Amino acid sequence: MKIGFVSLGCPKNQLDTEVMLHELASAGYEITPEETEADVVVINTCAFIESAKKEAIDNILDIAWLKKNHTLKAIVVTGCLAERYRDQIFRELPEVDAILGVGSIHNIVEAVKAVSEKKKKGGKKEKYSSYEPNDEVRLGGDRILTTPEYAAYLKIAEGCDNKCAYCAIPGIRGRFRSRPMEDIVAEAKQLEALGVRELTLVAQDSSRYGKDLYGDYRLAELLRRITKETEIPWIRLLYCYPDKITDELIAEMRDNPRILKYIDLPMQHISDHMLSAMNRHGDGKMVREVVAKLRREIPGIVIRTTFMVGFPGETEEDFLELCEFVKESRFERVGVFTYSREEDTPAYDMPDQIDEQVKQDRFDILMREQLEINEANNQKYIGKTIRVLCEDFDPVSEAHFGRSAADAPEIDGKVYFKAPHRIAPGSFVDVKIREVVDYDLFGFAIEAN
Helix, strand or coil, X not given: CEEEEXXXXXXXXXXXXXXXXXXXXXXXXXEECCHHHCCEEEEEECCCCHHHHHHHHHHHHHHHHHHHHCCCCEEEEEEHHXXXXXXXXXXXXXCCCEEECHHHHHHHHHHHHHHHCCCEECCEECCEEECCCCCCCCCCCCCCCCCCCCEEEEECEECCCCCCCCCCHHHHHCCCEECCHHHHHHHXXXXXXXXXXEEEEECCCHHHCXXXXXXXXXXXXXXXXXXXXXXXXXEEECCCCHHHCCHHHHHHHXXXXXXXXXXXXXXXXCCHHHHHHCCCCCCHHHHHHHXXXXXXXXXXXXXXXXXXXXXXXXXXXXXXXXXXXXXXXXXXXXXXXXXXXXXXXXXXXXCCCCCHHHHHHHHHHHHHHHHHHHHHHHHCCCCCEEEEEEEEEECCCCEEEEEECCCCCCCCCCEEEECCCCCCCCCEEEEEEEEEECCEEEEEEEEEC
């Protein structure tokens, strides 16, 4: 029997997909990349914001068309949409045959077996569902990588205790819980054996790692352990929170040559008024101090952050303060989101909801400002030689492409470069930059290894 997969959402969701792929393959099912060839399609969904929910539902409807018009026998929906809207899915999407909450992904084999056996009750095919407690899901496990063989994500914790006013994740993913350090290091060794040369650590709040297990923050210690027990050249940090950036973590990033001088630091806003309304930890002064300290202690650090515009009650003064902060800080990487009104969050019922057009206007203004900053930042690379992890060759432009230490997988820009011979994906290349176009750099290879 052939199983197809659609994986949506963030890298943390992608890791869950990889675990399910392994469990199905180990049970003897054949995995196919072509949904038209599949007997069962599993759709691992996101439901963080409205656009993610719409994408998930659109994908379900697309696969439902295959079920009606091709040989597809069943649809299994997993992930955040399944957890958050468990009661509505069967009722409003009758094409779905099984749903698994986020705590039940290890029941994927049982679910596929149930929907493929075509058991019937009262002349109608039985449906399958499972919702084990989302804060007791096993962390980690063997998986089949869906990333290129030279790069992988590694989940170090699950869930979140921050309870930001706009966020549904704590209700979906459960309380924060760290993986034991030994388990993480063991998985890092396994990934190294598979050929991984860039390891990206992820969690809902990576900087909180260890607090629940060990009583204090242990991310710096975890980084030391991974670099001591593996030889993976690049180790990258995503999803760290400003209020948990310790002196020890800063020192480890500064002094450990294999920890990339790159940090993803979601800030959401800088106005004290907005940070308080969002239930973020710390105020604007704290955020500014953390940014200044990172810049001072780690020369050349690349800071990626995200901002939210249009949160309930955001005034023109709040927004202008945010714009000024972005202009002053000149962050290397910025993502901007418009506030999405989500059920079962404190912000849903807040007064002074912002008009959608105002949200979009603020989004456009901030993104235009950041594009100018990004282009100016990138101009500094012209004439310099930087290390690049080669990802592939583009036959149209007849150039290779890859990422520098300043570019995280899937979310940041690319480095395109010419080379005198074909370079294998996963090779490190020294590239001299000669041109900048929007978020991407262009140059030529000096050497490869």
